[in-house]
Amino acid sequence: MGGQSQTKTKFTKEEEAQAEIDVWKYVFGFTDMAIVKCAIELGIADVLETQDEPVTLEDLSSLLGCHTSPLHRIMRFLTNRGIFKEDVTTEEGGHICYTQTPMSRLLRRGGDKSLGAFILLESSPPMLAPWHELSSRVMIKGSSAFEGAHGEDVWTYAANNPTHSKLINDAMSSHARISVPVIIEHCPEVFEGVNSLVDVGGGDGTTLQMLVKAFPWIHGINFDLPHVISTTTNYEGLENVGGDMFVSIPKADAIYIMWVLHDWGDDECIRILKNCRESIPKDTGKVIMAEAVIDLEEEKCKQLANVSLMLDMVMLAHTTNGKERTTKEWASILNAAGFSSYTFKRIQAVQSLIIAYP
DSSP states (O other): OTTOOOOOOOOOHHHHHHHHHHTHHHHSTHHHHHHHHHHHHHTHHHHHHTOSSOEEHHHHHHHHTOOHHHHHHHHHHHHHTTSSEEEEOSSTTOOEEEEOOHHHHTTOSSSSSOOHHHHHHHTSHHHHGGGGGHHHHHHSTTOOHHHHHHSSOHHHHHHHOHHHHHHHHHHHHHHHHHHHHHHHHHOGGGGTTOOEEEEETOTTSHHHHHHHHHSTTOEEEEEEOHHHHTTOOOBTTEEEEEOOTTTOOOOOSEEEEESOGGGSOHHHHHHHHHHHHHTSOTTTOEEEEEEOBOOTTSGGGHHHHHHHHHHHHHHHHHOSSOOOBOHHHHHHHHHHTTOSEEEEEOOSSSSEEEEEEO
């Protein structure tokens, strides 16, 4: 431009050859999610979990009620990805058999530590459809890919579709069963002196149940939208309260809020956090936030940085203004909400803990 000559970037033959290999993971990238979803729906990991010895293809096929040939192809793909482990029996003629791996145990439909429900949510048709609308959202300010696909935002859609609402609750519960124990183990001091705790957006109460069990002096208040609370069950030391966090939040010594703020824009987060600050004691209260923090250069965050960036794209596809934030962006929101101080705690999880004081 401006009369200056344009120099075309030159690449080596090796770089171009590698690019031609690498691009295929984007051509067929959807297959990883699709095959893992298939494995979860079939219950492969759940069946292997019940077996004391490696399971042959024939026995696995029988236990699952599947045809052997397509199941073999599914298992070949998954063992190639390191999700299951393949062995060959030592008997004459050797038979292929399969065992669990740490990864496959995370793909069970049940169990304390599994993300199977989360994968079923993200791979469901309602959650996949917005990705086809993403380019339109990028071009039109203030548009929503989810609304473009469904005609309403994700929260209204969930309220109007109980089956999808359950998918969301099950997914959040599965995530909580993995992340909350890490918080309990590495940051127990955060809950010292807290006699009452509100979990904002607590879903079915899974998070509070674990916190109350670990810290039995806490009285837990599970707070979420009325249609969510209507499906929850009672748990000792915990009460369920329906309401709207944009209007008011039940009062308590402290507030816990996990993976909620990233669903909203800055102005909305400030409004929520102001309501949180008004509901806790000014001298001893605190708000405990569990959220992803994008800091790509910090050594402790590098392993999970890619997850944070993917989450940011999920927010782009599924919410109107939601996003993952850097420490600087979180600080800006907390300052605007009127908090006097705050600290960041890194833990071995996708989220960090952000503790804010009024």
